[in-house]
Amino acid sequence: MILSDVIVVGAGLAGLRAALELNRYNVKVAVVTKVHPVRSQSVAAKGGINAALGNHLRGKYDSAELHAFDTIKGSDYLADQKAVLTMTSQGIDRIYELEHWGTPFSRTEDGRIAQRPFGGADFPRTCYAEDKTGHVLLHTLYEQALKFEAASERAEMKIYDEWFVTRLIVDKGAAKGVVALNINTGDLEIFSGKAVIWATGGSGRVFGRTSNAYISTGWGMCVPFYEGVPLKDMEFIQFHPTELYTNNVLITEGARSEGGFLLNCKNERFLANYEDSVKAMEMAPRDIVARNMQREILAGRGIKGKYLHLDLRHLGKKKILECLPNMRMNAIHFAGVDPIDEPIPVIPGQHYTMGGLDVNIYAESKIKGFFAAGECACVSVHGANRLGGNSLLETVVFGKIAGESAAAYVKEGAIDDTSAAFLNAVLREEDEKISRLLASKHDERHAAINCELGEVMDASAGIFREAQFMNAALKKVKTLKERYTYIGSISPGRIANFDLLWAIQLKGSLDLAEIILQGALNRQESRGAQFRTDFPMRDDKNWLKHTIATLKHGSIHLSYSPVDLSLYKPKKRHY
Amino acid sequence: MEKKKTKQFKIFRFNPKTDKRHYFDTFDVPYEAGMTVLQALNYIQRNLDGSLAYRSSCREGICGSCAMHINGKYCLACETQVIHVKGTVTIRPMAHLDIIKDLVVDMNPFFEKLKAIKPYLIPGDPDEGAERIQTQDERAYLNTLVDCILCGACYASCAVNGFDEDYLGPAALAKVNRFFMDSRDKADEQRLALVSDEHGVFRCHTLFNCQVVCPKNVNPTANIANLKRQIIARSLTVKFSKKGM
Amino acid sequence: MGNRGRNVGLAFHWYLQRITAIILMIGLFVHFYVIHFTIDRPITFEKVQARLLSPGWLIFDSILLIAVIYHALRGFYNVICDYNPRESVKKIVSWCLTVLGIFLIIYGIYILIPFTQVGGV
Ligand SMILES: Cc1cc2nc3c(=O)[nH]c(=O)nc-3n(C[C@H](O)[C@H](O)[C@H](O)COP(=O)(O)OP(=O)(O)OC[C@H]3O[C@@H](n4cnc5c(N)ncnc54)[C@H](O)[C@@H]3O)c2cc1C
Ligand code: FES
Numbered sequence: 001m002i003l004s005d006v007i008v009v010g011a012g013l014a015g016l017r018a019a020l021e022l023n024r025y026n027v028k029v030a031v032v033t034k035v036h037p038v039r040s041q042s043v044a045a046k047g048g049i050n051a052a053l054g055n056h057l058r059g060k061y062d063s064a065e066l067h068a069f070d071t072i073k074g075s076d077y078l079a080d081q082k083a084v085l086t087m088t089s090q091g092i093d094r095i096y097e098l099e100h101w102g103t104p105f106s107r108t109e110d111g112r113i114a115q116r117p118f119g120g121a122d123f124p125r126t127c128y129a130e131d132k133t134g135h136v137l138l139h140t141l142y143e144q145a146l147k148f149e150a151a152s153e154r155a156e157m158k159i160y161d162e163w164f165v166t167r168l169i170v171d172k173g174a175a176k177g178v179v180a181l182n183i184n185t186g187d188l189e190i191f192s193g194k195a196v197i198w199a200t201g202g203s204g205r206v207f208g209r210t211s212n213a214y215i216s217t218g219w220g221m222c223v224p225f226y227e228g229v230p231l232k233d234m235e236f237i238q239f240h241p242t243e244l245y246t247n248n249v250l251i252t253e254g255a256r257s258e259g260g261f262l263l264n265c266k267n268e269r270f271l272a273n274y275e276d277s278v279k280a281m282e283m284a285p286r287d288i289v290a291r292n293m294q295r296e297i298l299a300g301r302g303i304k305g306k307y308l309h310l311d312l313r314h315l316g317k318k319k320i321l322e323c324l325p326n327m328r329m330n331a332i333h334f335a336g337v338d339p340i341d342e343p344i345p346v347i348p349g350q351h352y353t354m355g356g357l358d359v360n361i362y363a364e365s366k367i368k369g370f371f372a373a374g375e376c377a378c379v380s381v382h383g384a385n386r387l388g389g390n391s392l393l394e395t396v397v398f399g400k401i402a403g404e405s406a407a408a409y410v411k412e413g414a415i416d417d418t419s420a421a422f423l424n425a426v427l428r429e430e431d432e433k434i435s436r437l438l439a440s441k442h443d444e445r446h447a448a449i450n451c452e453l454g455e456v457m458d459a460s461a462g463i464f465r466e467a468q469f470m471n472a473a474l475k476k477v478k479t480l481k482e483r484y485t486y487i488g489s490i491s492p493g494r495i496a497n498f499d500l501l502w503a504i505q506l507k508g509s510l511d512l513a514e515i516i517l518q519g520a521l522n523r524q525e526s527r528g529a530q531f532r533t534d535f536p537m538r539d540d541k542n543w544l545k546h547t548i549a550t551l552k553h554g555s556i557h558l559s560y561s562p563v564d565l566s567l568y569k570p571k572k573r574h575y
Numbered sequence: 576m577e578k579k580k581t582k583q584f585k586i587f588r589f590n591p592k593t594d595k596r597h598y599f600d601t602f603d604v605p606y607e608a609g610m611t612v613l614q615a616l617n618y619i620q621r622n623l624d625g626s627l628a629y630r631s632s633c634r635e636g637i638c639g640s641c642a643m644h645i646n647g648k649y650c651l652a653c654e655t656q657v658i659h660v661k662g663t664v665t666i667r668p669m670a671h672l673d674i675i676k677d678l679v680v681d682m683n684p685f686f687e688k689l690k691a692i693k694p695y696l697i698p699g700d701p702d703e704g705a706e707r708i709q710t711q712d713e714r715a716y717l718n719t720l721v722d723c724i725l726c727g728a729c730y731a732s733c734a735v736n737g738f739d740e741d742y743l744g745p746a747a748l749a750k751v752n753r754f755f756m757d758s759r760d761k762a763d764e765q766r767l768a769l770v771s772d773e774h775g776v777f778r779c780h781t782l783f784n785c786q787v788v789c790p791k792n793v794n795p796t797a798n799i800a801n802l803k804r805q806i807i808a809r810s811l812t813v814k815f816s817k818k819g820m
Numbered sequence: 821m822g823n824r825g826r827n828v829g830l831a832f833h834w835y836l837q838r839i840t841a842i843i844l845m846i847g848l849f850v851h852f853y854v855i856h857f858t859i860d861r862p863i864t865f866e867k868v869q870a871r872l873l874s875p876g877w878l879i880f881d882s883i884l885l886i887a888v889i890y891h892a893l894r895g896f897y898n899v900i901c902d903y904n905p906r907e908s909v910k911k912i913v914s915w916c917l918t919v920l921g922i923f924l925i926i927y928g929i930y931i932l933i934p935f936t937q938v939g940g941v
Contacts, residue, residue, distance in 0.1 A: 039638040102696030111708035143695040447621030491626035496676035499625035739904040
């Protein structure tokens with residue numbers, strides 16, 4: 001058993017930021033992560049992180065309030081407005097703090113943090129480091145974590161990497177730790193503490209065509225869900241307009257904000273033909289651009305009928321090399337296309353999970369001592385559609401808040417009263433589960449189910465949704481879940497058994513798929529990223545509310561909760 | 576349907592629990608243009624042999640999980656196109672690190688060395704107020720230096736790491752230069768002192784292996800050379816511009 | 821990993837190794853050229869002496885001698901160190917090589933001296 005005050009699950013930006021905050025409060029913390037911290041999804045973020053610093057020439061009159069308004073409007077008014085304002089106003093300090101810790105942001109001519117325009121924002125407020133923003137941020141936080149891991153003046157902080165969490169331990173209504181599998185040795189261990197902070201990131205791999213890393217399977221969101229933490233707004237899935245046609249590697253929004261054009265097979269900037277994007281063109285928010293791209297492809301105006309072109313050639317070699325070097329290498333590596341000479345083949349694809357574990361503005365959940373932050377949580381600051389650059393901000397702002405809340409919770413005298421017998425029973429249960437899975441003689445392979453799941457989700461829960469297809473998909477997901485019970489033929493042994501890990505995680509993907517489909521089916525309106533062809537209008541009267549999914553007797557139950565509208569009245573979105 | 580072409584993969588296998596010696600397994604993988612070596616490994620793991628162990632995460636060359644030895648060179652499996660590899664694809668794990676299973680190696684020594692060099696900004700002034708000012712030119716020195724993804728390819732390719740297990744290695748040394756070159760960092764002397772011992776920069780034989788294999792063109796060799804130059808210049812009390820790099 | 825710290829000696833030797841390398845590059849070229857292309861065969865004591873009587877050549881040869889010996893022995897020591905031997909082994913090797921080096925340098929210069937005595941030994 002490994003003892004600590006607080007257990008942080010996940011070492012992406014949100015997890016590391018929370019751990020650093022706990023360390024600042026002199027609370028002992030163990031960070032548990034299934035991959036080494038710098039291998040987390042956050043490292044792949046490219047475009048930038050938003051904050052109203054006002055460093056750009058056109059950004060002088062920017063403010064946290066304006067940032068909040070853009071975010072709320074972008075969210076199609078489903079975001080909780082005070083939470084958004086908290087994020088945008090605290091965000092400014094978080095960015096400066098990251099800079100003080102050593103993040104090598106790109107700079108303006110007068111040496112300040114450079115900012116670029118991003119979709120849906122009235123001012124250029126996206127701070128960036130070339131097109132590797134997530135990479136430099138995550139490495140900075142990792143460096144700080146190493147600094148305090150080595151420092152002796154504060155309470156212990158330790159990172160346990162390559163430990164896969166299989167279960168959240170809840171005792172008498174309070175979170176008391178997690179069970180985790182040491183991937184490299186196969187040992188199962190209990191991490192016991194007084195509070196748990198969850199930061200396991202997104203769940204893009206529920207879909208087939210996604211920009212997310214292989215590790216974003218959704219299992220992370222499901223572990224607390226199984227123990228009673230509700231999931232909020234899961235039907236809101238962001239589809240990023242520009243992912244490489246070949247393998248869905250992301251082409252950053254920065255490519256459009258630096259001036260790239262989207263072209264159809266007739267070489268025209270088709271966004272001008274649609275009412276909701278005619279003014280902002282390529283800089284309209286992601287849901288709108290992605291939808292209009294999909295419409296263009298469906299109308300047969302895609303290149304070879306399949307994809308569209310993102311043309312950067314007019315930006316010139318110098319600009320591309322200066323601002324988008326990583327994007328260029330990705331296009332060369334994965335599509336065989338050098339953006340300096342040729343347009344890039346792109347399609348829209350799954351990118352971000354707006355929904356997540358239901359937490360409030362202090363990152364607290366329904367379960368005492370359980371906090372969540374980052375992409376796996378839903379405060380909600382993104383509502384029905386996230387603006388580019390806001391999720392990195394969310395990770396650091398709410399990562400810190402989660403750390404503060406957990407520290408306060410621990411200091412206010414949360415006690416570690418869980419009996420060793422209880423913990424051991426949990427451990428035994430988990431161990432048996434794994435042994436059973438390994439011993440299963442059935443021959444259903446996880447890979448096949450996973451593949452079919454991806455296909456059905458892409459086809460029915462994608463950019464355009466319709467009741468009849470979703471009903472069929474729901475049926476299909478249920479048969480897949482049925483088939484999952486016959487999963488087997490997993491490679492034996494416990495050392496570095498990745499076969500086992502994928503098999504376990506598939507269960508999470510399947511459950512999330514069901515929640516997503518259920519939520520989307522129920523919500524009979526189009527809002528933000530959810531577009532129902534059978535209900536194409538937003539319906540504030542009936543649906544301006546959050547979807548809350550809970551587990552009741554093993555099946556999924558949906559209920560609804562109100563949205564905080566205390567600052568701005570809902571209006572129609574136009575860009 | 577047109578039959579897909581297949582490629583032969585010869586993969587290093589070793590499970591310390593069950594095997595006395597390592598061996599190679601061969602697999603035939605159907606492929607088409609655009610498939611990466613990592614995707615081929617996925618295909619094998621999912622469909623042919625579930626016990627194959629390797630790390631993967633981002634599949635876009637930024638997380639540093641998948642460095643391995645592919646047909647004579649250390650590279651990222653996810654950035655290597657199958658059609659670009661001639662003949663059989665032979666895959667080995669990274670050298671100089673203990674094998675946990677198959678292509679998964681124990682990266683701890685690599686990260687221990689990173690920890691030893693104080694890999695974080697040590698600013699001179701307290702962290703207060705808005706951002707520190709850094710000119711575009713000052714930032715430009717860091718351009719490739721901050722791109723390191725800690726994949727370990729340089730470490731595995733460096734012959735010196737094979738001899739001297741205390742040698743800091745290219746990645747950690749390049750990281751020292753990353754901070755040394757940062758105009759906001761005010762610990763020049765401390766950083767140079769950390770790397771001027773026997774297992775530091777002077778152990779480097781300038782073999783250029785790290786420069787050749789680095790998937791992000793960080794060029795550790797040049798970084799190490801800069802540190803050597805700075806150390807010598809300082810012991811001769813010559814003022815040497817950092818811009819020399 | 822132990823304590824890492826400044827090691828001035830190391831930097832000095834590393835630098836000296838580069839300097840002697842440059843001396844060797846130029847010096848060996850001159851040396852071979854002079855010995856093989858400017859003196860008619862066979863090489864005799866007198867012919868060599870005729871050159872070495874000029875102090876410039878004497879200094880040149882002495883420097884070349886020292887550079888060669890330093891460079892070779894330091895190189896040898898580096899190869900040993902690459903294998904990361906124990907501190908005691910390193911110390912012994914280093915002492916042996918220093919003694920050997922000093923001996924070779926003295927011996928080499930001792931050999932040069934007869935050439936400088938007009939009239940022979
Ligand atoms: C390609 C791409 C580009 C993006 N670009 C931008 C951008 O430009 N701007 C922006 O604002 N946002 C961007 N985003 C979104 C943003 O990167 C993510 O929302 C954010 O990084 C999520 O961070 P996180 O800390 O919540 O989680 P992650 O970084 O995903 O970290 C999750 C952590 O949880 C751990 N974990 C998960 N499951 C388990 C388990 N079962 N046991 C133990 N550990 C576990 C993982 O090891 C990992 O350390 C991008 C996303 C993608 C995919
Ligand atoms: S999988 Fe991330 S670098 Fe290859």
